[in-house]
Amino acid sequence: MNLAELNKVAVAMVAPGKGILAADESSGTIKKRFDGIGVESTEDNRRDYREMMFRTNEAMSKYISGVILYDETIWQKAKDGTPLVEVIRKSGAIPGIKVDEGTKPLPNCPGELITIGLDKLADRLPKYYDQGARFAKWRAVIDIAPGIPSYTAILTNAHALARYAALCQQAQIVPIVEPEVLMDGDHDIDRCVEVTEFVLKETFQQLYYQRVPLEGIVLKPNMAVAGKKSAKKASVQEVAEKTVRMLKNCVPGAVPGIAFLSGGQSDEEATAHLDAMNKIGNLPWNLTFSYGRALQAAPQKAWSGKSENVAAAQRAFLHRAQMNGLASLGQWKSDLEKKAA
Numbered sequence: 001m002n003l004a005e006l007n008k009v010a011v012a013m014v015a016p017g018k019g020i021l022a023a024d025e026s027s028g029t030i031k032k033r034f035d036g037i038g039v040e041s042t043e044d045n046r047r048d049y050r051e052m053m054f055r056t057n058e059a060m061s062k063y064i065s066g067v068i069l070y071d072e073t074i075w076q077k078a079k080d081g082t083p084l085v086e087v088i089r090k091s092g093a094i095p096g097i098k099v100d101e102g103t104k105p106l107p108n109c110p111g112e113l114i115t116i117g118l119d120k121l122a123d124r125l126p127k128y129y130d131q132g133a134r135f136a137k138w139r140a141v142i143d144i145a146p147g148i149p150s151y152t153a154i155l156t157n158a159h160a161l162a163r164y165a166a167l168c169q170q171a172q173i174v175p176i177v178e179p180e181v182l183m184d185g186d187h188d189i190d191r192c193v194e195v196t197e198f199v200l201k202e203t204f205q206q207l208y209y210q211r212v213p214l215e216g217i218v219l220k221p222n223m224a225v226a227g228k229k230s231a232k233k234a235s236v237q238e239v240a241e242k243t244v245r246m247l248k249n250c251v252p253g254a255v256p257g258i259a260f261l262s263g264g265q266s267d268e269e270a271t272a273h274l275d276a277m278n279k280i281g282n283l284p285w286n287l288t289f290s291y292g293r294a295l296q297a298a299p300q301k302a303w304s305g306k307s308e309n310v311a312a313a314q315r316a317f318l319h320r321a322q323m324n325g326l327a328s329l330g331q332w333k334s335d336l337e338k339k340a341a
């Protein structure tokens with residue numbers, strides 16, 4: 001393992017003013033998104049949609065540091081025959097790859113999940129590296145509900161994340177370590193903080209046991225937010241303060257950067273929260289975005305599967321990328337949203 005090289009990639013992934021585009025929806029998830037805009041989920045439509053974003057030059061070159069791809073996309077070619085990986089690389093962004101194989105029910109833990117995909121991972125990673133991937137993603141899912149999460153689920157998922165991270169670094173690929181505590185429940189923000197802290201502490205302990213040098217990873221956590229069904233919504237300032245405090249208590253300064261998932265927050269919430277955290281400032285790591293839905297919802301709707309809508313969709317993508325780029329610097333203002341509308 002060349003740690004200096006891994007660190008260089010990790011630092012570039014969280015460069016100030018830039019963040020990561022999570023375009024790694026599985027076939028099932030992208031079908032759900034396409035159903036929402038009335039588009040059939042064919043291989044060509046998925047390619048056209050993602051190519052539309054990757055060719056939004058201003059967004060990609062100024063605000064996007066890297067793109068997480070799904071297995072299908074990393075092997076796909078653009079309409080003109082250029083490999084999509086090449087389109088991304090030419091824009092200045094780094095190609096990455098989702099390598100987990102989704103989740104399965106965790107035995108003896110009703111309602112809880114374990115992320116799978118470790119078995120052949122050591123053989124798969126060099127092929128992704130040869131195809132141009134310089135970082136990877138693995139998402140663990142922890143749900144909050146009465147009686148859960150169990151320690152069994154937290155430990156087992158953290159262990160898998162750490163095994164994945166070690167295998168990635170061995171293949172000279174930077175692991176994005178993503179332990180996602182879902183915001184689906186009716187819990188308040190303090191319950192989210194309590195569970196997320198436990199999950200992060202276990203994750204870093206397991207990374208230590210697997211001897212993973214933290215200079216060569218990027219952490220992708222959830223923010224501290226109330227569950228979607230909670231009656232008590234937290235303010236932007238409360239989310240920012242509680243998230244920063246939680247992370248300072250759990251994430252060593254050796255980690256080059258933290259890139260949040262959006263997790264079901266609205267586009268503007270995801271931007272405002274990130275911005276408020278960076279306005280607090282004085283942080284030991286760069287704080288940026290690795291958004292899926294909060295970057296793509298607007299361009300997806302604008303595109304709606306029609307080639308005549310590509311320019312409008314690219315404008316919508318550029319706008320969200322720019323807003324989040326500013327938020328990564330603590331320089332976003334809500335007026336900028338209104339001006340664009």
Ligand code: 13P
Nearest residue numbers: 022261262263291292293
């Ligand atoms: P969301 O921002 O839509 O949560 O997606 C990010 C991601 O990559 C989840 O694994």
